[in-house]
Amino acid sequence: MKSDTPIIKTTHLSKVYITDIIKTVALDDVSFEVNKGEFLAIMGPSGSGKSTLMHILGALDKPSSGEYVLDGKNVEKLSDDELSEIRNQKIGFIFQAYNLLPRTTALKNVMLPMAYAGVDIPTREQKAKEYLEIVGLKDRMYHTTNQLSGGQQQRVAIARALSMNPAILLADEPTGNIATNQAEEIMDLFKQLNHQGHTVIMITHEEDIAAHAKRVIHIRDGKIVSDTKTK
């Protein structure tokens, strides 16, 4: 299912945080391309800028300079609402901190992106149930987020990211809080999704998780230090 059209293309991307006294360079001249259907792992020590890169790729943040073309569109030129639509339709983002709505059921959390997309309620509920079943939470659908463990919340976040069937799946440490056997299940799911044509990009610091990916990019001090195709 591989295609050579770049779905993600960054050129001289950089991100600088300026406070009153300190200027921090989080990303420094990052240029790379990701084709449709790739399975990419981004690795790097903490503070290397990999999360910042992920946020920019997910259209949650804007670069200080450089250009980011997502599926043929220059992100910088899109309006706020157009970006919301892209996040809703094309990107499934799995946050490191899950970011679920507190005191809300798993089912409602998974239904939320579909609500913003205008999907009708019965379809929303049916799809949300499907995805919760895929991540193994069939019997926890009506639990509120505070009644779920860290790993379960992570899986709700994954189900939510999948709910809109996005072309790109961005995952920030998706297995960080999950036991090894469950992590393998999640990786199998990612591989399966990738096989179906989804582009998967994940951040991880675990070599064995990164080993599932077909391509690994190493980042250090905001710069790409290596970019290797493993498969």
Added chain:
Amino acid sequence: MKFQELFIESLGTLTLNKTRTGLAILGIVIGIGSVIALISLGQATQQSIQNQIQSLGSNLLTVQPGGSVGQGGVRTAMGSRTTLTLADAAAISESPEITTIEYVSPELQNRSQVITGSSNTNTQIIGVTSNYQYVHNVNIASGNFISDSDNDSLNKVAVLGPQVVTDLFGEDVDPVGKTIRINSQTLTVIGVTEAKGGTGFNNQDDVVYVPLSVAQKQLFGSNYLSSIALTAVDANSMVAAQDEVGFFLLARHNISDPTSADFSIMSQQDIIKTITSTTGTFTTLLSGVAAISLIVGGIGIMNIMLVTVTERTREIGLRKALGAKKKTITTQFLLESIILTFTGGVIGVLVGIITSFVISKVTSSLFVISPASIMLAFMVSAGIGILFGWYPAKKASELQPIVALRYE
């Protein structure tokens, strides 16, 4: 998202966070309730002060015999001359030229000894017609006031002030039906007036009212009046009334030079000035109280809304990250603010009304609630609540999602 769905979502979010919603509603209730209670308290005080001034007879004009300067340049004591008659009074009330006078009360006053059984007192005897009651705002505590038929048929009846009742009969005695003696005439008590207050010569409670005809023919043997009290139709026509009556009486008494008039007219100008300035002071005070309580209530509501919405910046970031558009977010928060402020507003109005009612009962003062103050309190508070519920949400929805998500 559709509007209806957003409304349900907003309601859901509000019921989900009961403590937060409860506190926000409480803030609004206190804000609106205190404004209404304070304004009501101020208005009740204003009303009761106005009532007290009114009871003195604010539109009162008094015609007394005797000019400002007497014959031969000697100024005689006011009221000591005999120039006003009952016919003058009747003419004033019947003249078609006089349009600004409402009531005419001819009066004959004299001090005399009043006797009953073993007690006696020296007090003011006033011969009156039924109009006296309206001109001087006399209220009856028991029995009746002097009527027109009492005057017409020379009924030997009397109405006593509460001080006289105490002096003659003792405390807590209803003297209606008992008899008193004035200048060897026996009169039957037919009523007692309500206490009005006052001291010394001016004590409006130390007085005996008798029919004017009885006073003139049987008690004091005089065909003249000691004064004619008049009420103008309203406080604004006092000057016009004074002129009308003055020229009318000059013509009636065939006097061409106003400086040699055989009567004088006094108006309660001082009282009117007092009323105007008191009312003015009170209006200013009331506006001040209303403004301060509106500001205090408004700041309270502003704080709770700002805190509540700012606390949810992360939630706003998350909703945006998942694809919510700015308008969807602001509409949701706007709806939440509207639901909150209206719920709090309705409860606040009720609490305000109940509080003012309880205060009026406890302090046995008037209970005044003006719809205008309720509207003002409600509109301002709801406006502030909605503005500060919507504005921070709008600001947060304009942030990059990741900035909102990182908000502490």
